[in-house]
Amino acid sequence: MMIDFAKMQSTGNDFILVECKQDHSIQLSEMHIKKMCDRRFGIGADGLIITAREDVDRISMNYFNSDGKPAAVCGNGLRAAALFAKVMGMIKASASFFITAGDGDHEALFEDNGDIRVQIFLKSEVVQINEKIFNLSIPVESAAFADTGVPHLVLNVKNDLESVNVNQVGKMLRFHSYFEPEGTNVNFVRVFSPQKLYVRTYERGIEDETYSCGTGVVASAFSYWKSISDTPDIDILVKGGRLKVFKKNEKTFLSGPSAIVFSGHYFYEQ
Incomplete structure (x- = not known):
């Protein structure tokens, strides 16, 4: 065929x-x-x-x-x-x-x-998680879970994201018992400024870091809005380029x- x-x-x-x-x-x-x-x-x-x-x-x-x-x-x-x-x-x-x-x-x-x-x-409210339950090897300021059509763990990382082994840490968290049975995607976020984030994502089903994850950057934006700032527009840097997440007329868009x-x-x- x-x-x-x-x-x-x-x-x-x-x-x-x-x-x-x-x-x-x-x-x-x-x-x-x-x-x-x-x-x-x-x-x-x-x-x-x-x-x-x-x-x-x-x-x-x-x-x-x-x-x-x-x-x-x-x-x-x-x-x-x-x-x-x-x-x-x-x-x-x-x-x-x-x-x-x-x-x-x-x-x-x-x-x-x-x-x-x-x-x-956003399929349900963003849930803040105590990051200590994951026993992470990297310094994390906060953790949250958001379902943007598919499940996402969002980690607000303290240090430079380039030093994070996304595949190693992401794979461990993707299969963590907290997220059973479906597992989760894992996003590592660094806040550059009040309207700018850097996001790296380990994706389930691909079982690797991807150059960009659309639902992941939106989950990261929802986590940011809940815990840090409610600024309506966020520019997001990913390995594959730049994206924008914004609110308009009570809707959320990825551009x-x-x-x-x-x-x-x-x-x-x-």
């Missing part, structure tokens, strides 16, 4: 995008998705997104991590899906539209500077770039 795809990236968080058209369905197993996302034997990506046109102002997306397992939503994936839908003619780019994911309908809009704005939900890297055909056996 052959499938058309686009390889995309949103601040270094990379995805395989495919369109499910009305005349056929896409049958990809967990094994297929793992192979496609493999960086040595496949296309290579942090995740795979299946999109479909639902209406003139609505598309749907099903997101899968590189381990082949589904997740309710991916913040950077929403921006990639928005651009993919525009390029494929699935939606009109002149007005806001909606992307239906596993956690609800996300408003999306193309901004004048080329960035893509997507709405992110940043996305790009198509290449497109092609992938052959697989059913």
